[in-house]
Amino acid sequence: MYTEAVERLTTLHSLFRKSREYLTGRLNNPEAPMDTESTLEERIGHAWQLAELREYGLVQQDVELVQLAFHSYADEARGEFVDQGYWAGTGSDKVFATRTYRPYRAAKYIKEEDSVFHVVQAKELFIYPGELNPRIRWEEASYREPKPQDCAALKVQALRSVPDAVKLAKNQMKNPLSDKHPVLLLAFRDIAVQEGRYVLTDHQGKQLPLEDSGPIHEATTPLLPLLARDYLENQAMAVMFSHDKSRNRLSAKPLSVITDRDIVRLLF
Template identity: 50%
Template sequence: MINVTESYVDSLALNSGAIKNGKDLARKNKFLLLQQSEDGTLLFGECQGSGKEPYRCSVDFGTEGQPVFRCSCPSRQFPCKHNLGLMYAYAAGQPFTTAPVPQDIAEKRQKAEKREEKKKEAAEEGAPAGKRKTNKAALAKKIASQLEGIGLAEKLVLQLVQSGLGSVDKSMLQTLEEQTKQLGNHYIPGVQTALRGIVLPFRTCEDREQAYSAVIDQLAVLQTLLRRSKSYLQGRLDTPDAPADAGSSLEEWIGHAWQLAELREGGHVRSDVELLQLAFRSYTDEARGEFVDEGCWADLQTGDIRLTRTYRPFRAAKYIREDDSMFDVVKAKELAMYPGDGNVRVRWEEVVHRQASAEDYRHVCSFAKPSFPEVIKAVKNQIKHPLAEKHPVVLLQYKEIAQAGASYVLLDEDDRPIPLTDIAYLGEPTTPLLPLLHKTLLKRQAMLVMFEHRMQEGLLTAQPLSIVTPEAVVRLLY
């Protein structure tokens, strides 16, 4: 029998609107027929629509972690609201009668099985795995264009620095924006985003001094990015047989979108990995022109804090699945890890869910870092590099959440403090929730925090994201 929970169905929906519509169908009993196969791997039924004929929908769990959605409705969303409603009805315990697998679905299953058999036969016979061959001429042309774009970006930065930030006016901003847009023809979207990060503070910050500080920080990042990118790309141009650098985040900074096949070839995958989400947020990245759904996960094997990020371009957001909070443990058949240090970004394609248990929570707590000085040293070493993640996420073991005047600090066993404050990067306050916590949460638990270094004050602070106890995860940031 399949294990379908409400949170699992939520994770399959494209967006919150699809979740609402699917739940409404189940709650309002719109399904005229609810059935399942004898082995429980197929859910199917009929749902009343706006026309005379009901929509026939099904969810096929024949391949673990890869449900197949079918529906006779005209929706272009997969899963559609009828598929979701069918699963919500099952998760809610509504009665499903046992029935034979419909003939059309049985035929489609047979075709899928034959395709899989052919793939297996080809693999057993030693057929090529489908590794892409590099077109050296095309690669050289692309890299040459990238180097040309980096040259243009260097001129823009030089022009801005020579003119001085105080000389930036509306006319100059418009010129910068137009020239930044031209970089879209040079295969360096990451550099283009970094340049937009210089323009945006002038557009959005009312405080001119605040805008200057943000621009100076971004200029330091951009200068390092341009210098390293130029050297790296020139090296690739000289040795076209060399593979892309899968040992650092530089390729992603330039704008390369890693494919799963590339990560496999680079050895950046692990099998059968379980993760538990500890925090989640959605935000808007104006420089990228995308909505971002970000989850913080504890790797139940290593204890590392991983990140998932789903990027949804403004123009195509409604066609891309919107991530949400997840409370189940997920087991990825294959976990792909992006190059980089710190909180490595991960992704998966096939995943199964199970309900989190007290054993899982205790396991996560055991990974919490007990020594604040060691954590602070590691965080400072990371953020001093211009292209490193500036807001590391760490799980800390604490002795007490203590009040210090009007603010709060986190204390370790030796009473060494870490200030708890709301950081501008998150844009969502959580410290006002600390006085509302039950007293049992104030001592000897684990806290997931995001760090920020306040340059002007020379102060390293942290914002609480969640508290992990042996029984539960208390989320302050969803």
């Protein structure tokens, strides 16, 4: 509890310092552009309008999206339900996130989101400022059945190196104001049990421990033994990184397995 408390105090201190510097700069120069590289604007209370995102070029046309994982949870501190999905877009190496916030007192008036197993064809994809997993939104979309080539395209986009993925995750996690649980697509040679724990091994032999860590309480590693062996060899996986400070250990939670023909979702 002490470690978590210190981490949250560090985040608050960093937010106070950076937001004061940023707002002072905007006050002195009202014509200065808004911060579109981080989530600072949102953290200090700005609600991005779609017109603003379009003005800053944070929009893509005719994008196809496949959902990799989905979960809902209750945020007691904020007094709201959150429906969160992770998505991969064809032609992009990023994993995007969608979030629907449903305050307790208004939950019955807001549609609850659910898992999506179709390919979403968004006419306009709005991308909120963010880092490895920026939040996205669309207003108009059509849906179609997924095809094997969709899965094969996503698998090709996966990172091929565990060290490269770890470097990306660590670079984001060390920033006090960044999401401490980034999600990445990672190709692997095999997934096996070593010394009683699951380990992902890339094609260079580098390894990443797989554990049920992080903010999502639903366990996914117990589902791995239920998969056929060919799903655990030469495929790709969406993983959520976490850093256990008590053990100074980086691990990843498996979210889904992507093959050349289908996606097996472990969290939906």
